[in-house]
Amino acid sequence: MARVKRRKPYRKRCRYCKTNRDVIPIVYAQKIDEELLQKEQEGELKIGAAFVGADLPMWYCKNCGNEFI
């Protein structure tokens, strides 16, 4: 039986760059551990500042620095 292929994780598209190629998710972590830091260094995600507020951006574009929901 064929297994379902893992899909690439969904990423939103940057409205300025018209692509999601450089878009990474922003992670708001209570505890920042080594794994998260390593992933941030590898450019897989961005660690968001832990502040409370509405409409926190979920995505960050490495190409233009745009943060968006």
Ligand SMILES: [Zn+2]
């Ligand atoms: Zn962009």
